[in-house]
Amino acid sequence: MADPAAEKTERRGAKKRRRRRHNPDGTMSLIEHIYEFRRRLGYALLAILLGGVFGFIWFQTKLGPIPSLGDLLTGPYCDLPQADLLTARNGGKCQLLQTVPFEAFLIQLKVGIAAGMVVVGPLWLYQLWAFIAPGLYSKERKYALSFVGFASILFAAGAVLAYVLVPGALALLVSFGADQFVTALAGEKYVSFVLSLLLIFGVSFELPLLVVMLNRVGVVSYDQLKRWRRGMIFGLFVFAAFATPGNDPFSMLALAGALVVLFELAIQLARFHDRKLAKQRKAEGLEGLDDDEAAPFEYTPSSADEPEPAQPSRFGGSKNTDDIT
Template sequence: MSLKEHLYELRHRLGMAMLIIAIGAIFGWIWFGVKLGPIPSLGDIMTAPYCQPDLEPYRVKFDGEIGCRLLQTEPFESFMIRLQVGTAAGAVLLSPFWLYQFWAFITPGLYTKERTFARTFVFFAAILFAAGAVLAYLVVPEGLQVLISFGGDDFITALTGGKYVSFIITMLFIFGVSFELPLIVVMLNRAGVITYEKLHKWRRGLLMGLFVFAAIATPGTDPISMVVLALALGLLFEMAIQIARVHDKRKAKLRAAEGWDALDDDEAAPFDYVPSDAEGNDPGEKPAASDTSKRVNYDDAT
């Protein structure tokens, strides 16, 4: 494809991705105020940590108030919150579809091994992000209880919708992104950038750094969120170190079996490599009959 054709393809993929996200936003907008069978509405899911029974003594109660509600202090604040939350939820639910558009644009330029590597990375990255977001949602009620109860009986709480929703989304995002750190360590080890020996040597310092990162990254100042995030990252980091240990051990056995370590510095490594043309065909094999338009004259190329 020419550069112009690549730009047209990119425009098409971006347009499709934006259309899918828009459809997801419409779905999220509707879901915000409607239950989907046994699944509660998105608005109820977002307000559940604030409306927990343990916080009832600290929440302000207005005359005639029914249930638990957030404050709207600006015009269209509830509209913007519903749009923001609905768009985020729709984008997450339909992420396989709009991410596929970017994948379809990039994948023609990747080799088979690189495609497999990318699929594995994206698969585990999605699982870890979802796990981090779920953990954050479970931790938020405990964190809110600690934060709100600091004032004791001298303060009453009435959270505004904008600040509360921003706090929840920030917690979900930070926990989800933080859970990607161990995966990055594993990928760097696979690429040969970081070895198990170095990770084992730096273990104490890295664990200390994770606790400092958790203290800085969490938007709330409650100790529960910080400790939970730090412990979860420490556990995942230890798993990443053990995965790196197994990988380096297998790599060392492979090097010993093929005699890499016995080679001199000026001697070539015994790579088992067969060159191929741009279409991935073995030069020793004839192209398929259905592929006559892509045949290559290997004698001329040589």
């Protein structure tokens, strides 16, 4: 008796071979693109759902030496001086304040989904890449993979820096009026503050990568970046002032300082790239040419390029054999 699983695998393999035989270059019609997008989107949503379930469980469960997600989230808040916190319940245990029913569940669900998306990020990012990659050339794929890899590293670095700065920012914010107020942060507002800070720092750290990629494709040059340096640094400080959710000078200066350092690093990378490109153009004899100027290539016409002699036409006159009739 045949194995049903083996028959199913064989049919699937035959279907793939038939598809390659009838469609060897990988092109698809519009409806096939839509079906492929629906399939990839379904797999990505399934991965995010599984990650959300994992994050929801992780919120209150320790994973060996790794603390629970709830402890990681409330850690900066609990690091504040105990004299400033409302810790009368449960023997002085540090806890957030739930102001409306069902708030704790929604916070756990939101944070669990966010953390789960990070944990299973390679799975749903692969589905996105599998949908886009067939339409790219090999060089474009190399650039795309480099961009995604460095973007992930920079985003993680920004988020880690934001998490390190949260205790200092909170301590500064709650220090005002400490004699007249006691700190009992509402769970929703505190979680929104922390997640916003992580997201803003992570996205902001992508700026130098964007500058490097624009330089690679020839949109901006090192000379332009050098002229714009002062204005861009001032703009980074203005951006940091408006982007930080707490509006505290501590996180604002930290974000602006980190962006300035990364922007200067991007400028130096652009300088190195432009020097290398200039040497390459000089070696090829293209130095001093504008982008819209013809290159001085030497061309020697061959006999195959000479037009064939005109032949008499049956309607009179002459006709070239290269003409389309």
